Amino acid sequence: MNGRVKVGIIGSQFEADIHAASFQMAPEEAEVVAVASPTPGHAEALAGRYGIPRVFTDYRQMLLEKDIGLVTIAAPNYLHARMTLDCARAGKHVVCEKPLSMTLEEADEMLEVCRREGVLLLYAEELFFTPKYVKAKEMAAQGAFGRVYLVKQSEKHFGPHSPWFWDVERSGGGVFMDMGCHGIAFCHWFLDRSSIRSVYCQMGTYVHRDKTQGEDDSLCILEFENGAVGLVENSWARRGGMDDRVEVHGEGGVTYANLHMGNALPTYSEYGYGYAVEKAPGTKGWSYPVFEELWNYGFPQEMRHFARCVRGKEEPAATGEDGRVVMEALYAGYASAARGGKINLPFRPRNVKKPIDLWLGNPSAG
Numbered sequence: 226m227n228g229r230v231k232v233g234i235i236g237s238q239f240e241a242d243i244h245a246a247s248f249q250m251a252p253e254e255a256e257v258v259a260v261a262s263p264t265p266g267h268a269e270a271l272a273g274r275y276g277i278p279r280v281f282t283d284y285r286q287m288l289l290e291k292d293i294g295l296v297t298i299a300a301p302n303y304l305h306a307r308m309t310l311d312c313a314r315a316g317k318h319v320v321c322e323k324p325l326s327m328t329l330e331e332a333d334e335m336l337e338v339c340r341r342e343g344v345l346l347l348y349a350e351e352l353f354f355t356p357k358y359v360k361a362k363e364m365a366a367q368g369a370f371g372r373v374y375l376v377k378q379s380e381k382h383f384g385p386h387s388p389w390f391w392d393v394e395r396s397g398g399g400v401f402m403d404m405g406c407h408g409i410a411f412c413h414w415f416l417d418r419s420s421i422r423s424v425y426c427q428m429g430t431y432v433h434r435d436k437t438q439g440e441d442d443s444l445c446i447l448e449f450e451n452g453a454v455g456l457v458e459n460s461w462a463r464r465g466g467m468d469d470r471v472e473v474h475g476e477g478g479v480t481y482a483n484l485h486m487g488n489a490l491p492t493y494s495e496y497g498y499g500y501a502v503e504k505a506p507g508t509k510g511w512s513y514p515v516f517e518e519l520w521n522y523g524f525p526q527e528m529r530h531f532a533r534c535v536r537g538k539e540e541p542a543a544t545g546e547d548g549r550v551v552m553e554a555l556y557a558g559y560a561s562a563a564r565g566g567k568i569n570l571p572f573r574p575r576n577v578k579k580p581i582d583l584w585l586g587n588p589s590a591g
């Protein structure tokens with residue numbers, strides 16, 4: 226593809242805003258020309274903030290626009306598969322937000338249809354682009370830690386911003402589905418995509434039983450083919466704003482990466498100020514404001530890379546296949562939490578409508 230990629234965004238709220246802001250930081254590669262979202266006024270508001278010329282309430286109308294080469298999906302999880310298939314059949318390359326889908330069958334169909342239609346299925350896992358985490362991976366590749374035997378990734382806050390996350394019919398699960406997908410993808414990527422051999426999970430609903438059937442805290446241990454272990458910790462029950470961190474342990478060394486606090490300005494304010502960090506409850510007293518939050522996460526780098534993939538300048542570094550690996554581990558994790566033992570992969574139970582069904586109905590479930 227010659228020239229800048231013309232992008233359409235599906236969704237207009239939290240993540241859609243991040244997509245729009247990120248593409249705006251790569252003006253030499255991409256231009257967002259359209260946004261589609263069903264609630265009247267919402268897409269207009271996003272378009273107004275970022276100077277996006279075309280606005281749609283039905284994303285399928287947006288897909289009729291011939292000049293759009295890439296569509297990003299920033300809509301609730303249960304819509305990812307249907308939207309991806311519609312985009313692919315309209316000949317658009319796709320960036321799909323995490324988690325890839327609700328079921329493994331959907332994931333397989335998404336991969337198959339995108340392959341058949343000759344479009345890229347790019348998986349929006351920004352942790353592959355997070356500068357601090359990329360640095361840790363580069364150091365591992367240079368032998369800094371010797372043989373890596375343990376990789377930890379943890380992401381925690383006090384719960385999501387939108388009602389659909391709390392509704393397992395639309396989200397597919399609680400915090401493990403929502404943020405465990407990041408940690409699983411991260412460990413798999415960090416370990417050079419060594420296959421996952423087994424998954425063990427413990428989870429519960431400790432704080433938000435009034436809001437959701439989903440788990441609000443989860444611990445997950447992954448065993449990899451290369452002998453290393455991944456430990457993924459997630460919570461919607463942790464107070465104090467977003468916390469995202471990584472540890473890498475090898476026989477020859479260790480590194481600790483704290484994404485937010487490590488880059489923040491430890492601050493005390495009697496009066497408060499505008500904004501500290503994602504999901505922080507306030508700015509009075511002690512707080513840890515983060516600068517260049519999107520860049521620290523890697524979102525602009527991720528979207529620039531995806532645009533360059535569409536232009537044939539780079540090979541995709543985060544694909545639908547990565548998303549599918551994560552989906553299988555999510556299935557295994559929920560089943561493991563229900564059974565109380567580790568689950569060996571491959572693991573492909575039939576007739577699963579959403580991953581959390583493998584856990585709900587068990588005594589440990591919320």
Ligand SMILES: NC(=O)c1ccc[n+]([C@@H]2O[C@H](COP(=O)([O-])OP(=O)(O)OC[C@H]3O[C@@H](n4cnc5c(N)ncnc54)[C@H](O)[C@@H]3O)[C@@H](O)[C@H]2O)c1
Pocket residue numbers: 235236237238239240241261262263264267284298299300301302304322323324349350351387388389403
């Ligand atoms: N990569 C990350 O770190 C990250 C962070 C947050 C969210 N996400 C993912 O992004 C996706 C969206 O989450 P969010 O936080 O933006 O949610 P949100 O509730 O803030 O926004 C959802 C958007 O989807 C739109 N939508 C709903 N039904 C639609 C339809 N039929 N057609 C078109 N648009 C529709 C809504 O109007 C809204 O604009 C989810 O899959 C979520 O897991 C990823």
